[in-house]
Amino acid sequence: MKPQVKPSAEYSTSTGRWEACAYILGPGGTRRRVSVYAATRREAVTQLAEKTAVSRKGLPTRARIPTLADYLTWWLTEVEAPRVRPSTLELLRSTVDVHLTPGLGRIHLDKLSIADVRRFVTRLQTTCQCCAQNKERRRQQPRCCAIGQCCGMRLAPTTVHRIYQVLVAALSHAVREEYLHRNVAALVQVPTGRDGHKPRALTLDQARALLEAASDHRLYALVHLALLTGMRRGELLGLRWQDIDFDAGTLTIGQTLMRLVGTGITFAPPKTPSSKRVVALTDSVLTVLRHHKRRQNRERALLGARWHESGLVFTARNGKPLDPYSLAPVFDRFRTIAALPHFRLHDLRHTTATLLGEAGTELHITSSVLGHAHLGTTADIYSEIRPATQRAALTALEQALSEEP
Structure with missing residues (x-):
C-alpha cells in the first residue's frame, strides 16, 4: 500500500505554518493520516517525505513513539x-x-x-x-x-x-x-569483555589449607560441601534438611536463596532446569553433615523459643536464613588464616571442576555434578588446564615418542 500524498503542501491561516499530510500504513494493516507542519513549504514536503519513506516499503509505523x-x-x-x-x-x-x-x-x-x-x-x-x-x-x-x-x-x-x-x-x-x-x-561493535575477571581455581594443597582454616567454624560443613559438590552459593544457602537423604547418600537441589533490593531474602527455583539435580555424597561429606546437624541441634536447644525454625541446613546463629552477603567476610577470614590468594566463594565451584578434571573425571560427569545445561559451558568456563597438568601430558607424549618401536 503506497501512501497517498497531497501534490503540494497547504498554508494554514490558523497556525501560520505550512501543512503537508498523507495516509500511511499502521500496525495490523490499518491506515492513518499523518501531518507535518513547517515554516516553509519546502520543509513541510521534505519532512513528509521522510515520514512516508518507511511506509512505501510496506512497513507499519506507530502513531506515538515513546522515549x-x-x-x-x-x-x-x-x-x-x-x-x-x-x-x-x-x-x-x-x-x-x-x-x-x-x-x-x-x-x-x-x-x-x-x-x-x-x-x-x-x-x-x-x-x-x-x-x-x-x-x-x-x-x-x-x-x-x-x-x-x-x-x-x-x-x-x-x-x-x-x-x-x-x-x-x-x-x-x-x-x-x-x-x-x-x-x-x-x-554497533562492542568488545565482549571476556578478557576480564576469570574464575580462580585453588590447587589441591590450597583447598586442603582452606578446609583446615575452616575446621573449627560453625560453617565448616558449607565449605566442605562447596568444595566436594561445586554447588552455587544460592543452592548451598537454600539447602533444606529434607533435601538430604542420608540413607541413599544423596541430596536434591530444589531451591535457591537470594537477596533482592526492596524484598530482602527470598527463595526461588534453581537457576536452570539442569540446576535442579540430585548430587551424590561421599561418606566424608555425610559425616560432616551429620556433625553439622548435631551442632545445629545444640544451637536450637540453647536458644529455645528464640530459635527461628527455617528447616535450612545452613543458618544464622538464631536459625534464620543466612544473608548471602554475610559469607564474604567469613571467607576472607579463612583466606587470611590459610594464607591464600584472594578468591570468591563462587571460585570454589571452579575449583571443584578443575580438580575433577585433573583427577581424570570425564567432562559430562563434571557437567552433571555442576548442573550445567550444556557441556560447552563446563568446557569454556570451568575446565582450567594448569601448567602442571600440561607438563605431565607433554612428558607422557615425549616418552612415547622416544620409545623404540
Missing part, C-alpha cells in the same frame, strides 16, 4: 518480569536505572541512531562512574570529583558488554512490537 526511558520501563514490567528470575530482573532494572535511562532515556525510539549508541558505549568505557553516578553524595568525606581529584573508576569490559546486551535485547523486542524497523544497537 527509550518509557519503553524500557514498559519492557521490564510487561515483557521481562513474567519470564525471568527475580535476581535477573533486579539486575536488569539496575542496568536500566543506573546506565541506560540516564544515558539514552530522553531519545525517542525512532530517533535513536547508531551514532547515539556508539557514543553511549564510549562514555561507558571512558567515564569515571564515581563522578557519573554522583557517589560523593553518599560519602561523609568527599575524595573524588567533589574535590577535583577524579578516582577514574571505570566499568569493567564485561559490565560494559552486559549493559550493551540489555539495550540490544530491549530494542529487539521493540522491532517485534513494530515500534522500530531495525535494531540500531545490534549494528
